[in-house]
Amino acid sequence: MSSVDHGVEAVTVTIDVTPLVDEGLGNSAYLVDLGDGRGLVVDASRDLRAVRAAAERQGLDVAYAVDTHLHADFLTGALQLAADDGAQVIASARGHRQFPHVGLDDGDEVDLGGLRLRALFTPGHTDEHLAYLLLDGQIPVGVFSGGSLIVGSAARTDLLGADRTDELARAQYRSLHRLATLADDVAVWPTHGAGSFCSAPAGARRTTTIGAEKAGNPLLAAPDEDAFVATLLGSLGSYPDYFSRLAELNRRGPGVLDAESTGRLTPLPVPAVDRLRDSGAVVVDVRPVPDFSAGHVPGALSIPLRPQFATWLGWLVPPGTPLVVVRNPDQDPGEVAWQARKVGYDELAGELAGGMDAWREAGSPIRSVPLVTAEQLPDISADEPEILDVRQDSEFRSGHVPGARHVELGALAHRADRLPDRPTVVMCGHGERAMGAASLLARAGRSQVSVLAGGPQDWSTATARPLVTGG
Incomplete structure (x- = not known):
């Protein structure tokens, strides 16, 4: 919920903006109460269960479905809202979407019946990216920043290929500094948040303000464009394979x-x-x-x-x-x-x-994968099994078992058949990714695989030995 004080008359207008957080993807969609029984939804995925529940609780009919960019991490729910609710789809004209929508470019506005939505061209995360400034009269209330300015950072700029990463990082620099010219009390409603592979730092906050980001966002504190680019690109890790497919599916329009x-x-x-x-x-x-x-x-x-x-x-x-x-x-x-x-x-x-x-x-064959506790691992190590750590690079560098081989789980899907067939204990942070890795190895014909029930810290506690940091 956001509040704006309209100056000398001291009239406070409250606008209801409800974040709908997808913890798994690390993203937020937003439902805006337009004040007349209608709602506007920003960056909803194809899984509309949370949108439906929130709209029903608030007694809203969804009239507008807005996308800030061609999403790589989920299929848009805008077409489903158009089909089911008659919602008007609003998106960037530069995205060349192949389905009915209102295409906006920089500075274009949509009258929402009291409130207004102004498009701000903010390329970087994608090359057609728009942020949307929500205005009450002439007063900016907040900005739906998508994958431009996010809490404590900016979204990744390498989704369109290595040959465009630097170009888009420099565009992201200009986009963030453009948004930073808004008033300090303007709310910032990003799509990507902690847990998103579109690049967001850890933390519980999903929304912020322009003032808070000017005061605390390391990218906005970068002394110049080159430093900004180096900081942003240095923070990027791997991302899921399906990211390379969904943007084009969203351009064509997912099936209803x-x-x-x-x-x-x-x-x-x-x-x-x-x-x-x-x-x-x-x-x-x-x-x-x-x-x-x-x-x-x-x-x-x-x-x-x-x-x-x-x-x-x-x-x-x-x-x-x-x-x-x-x-x-x-x-x-x-x-x-x-x-x-x-x-x-x-x-x-x-x-x-x-x-x-x-x-x-039915008498069908069954396979199993042994679970190994941290207390058992020191004994097993006498037989010299290989320790395979399948966490992300940043997790591995922060602390791992000495001598562990490191292959991210996402990369293992393409390398399982090339790893040696020898006794192997797979580990991650808790066990879920490790069992996924073990099942990939089993599919590739590796039979001497077990999984650590726990993570590196459990091993360190059980053995009273320190973890190794770095690569």
């Missing part, structure tokens, strides 16, 4: 879904699952790590159902692959389906009917 059937998974008997596996489908096991460890369908890929499920599905499974889900009865099939569809995985063949109990009862 039948919401009633989209949140379900078709039950598949064991013979049907076998036939699908033989024809190239991937079995995605979404059960918790201990359950997968105890027994799973041979060749299944472990991606536990948690907020980050969509990211790892998009990173580890090739696009267009039919998916068969294995879950526990207490896991929501709708959550699996919606997370898959928001990153472009519509080939959901169904789920194993009856789960692993049905698989066992």
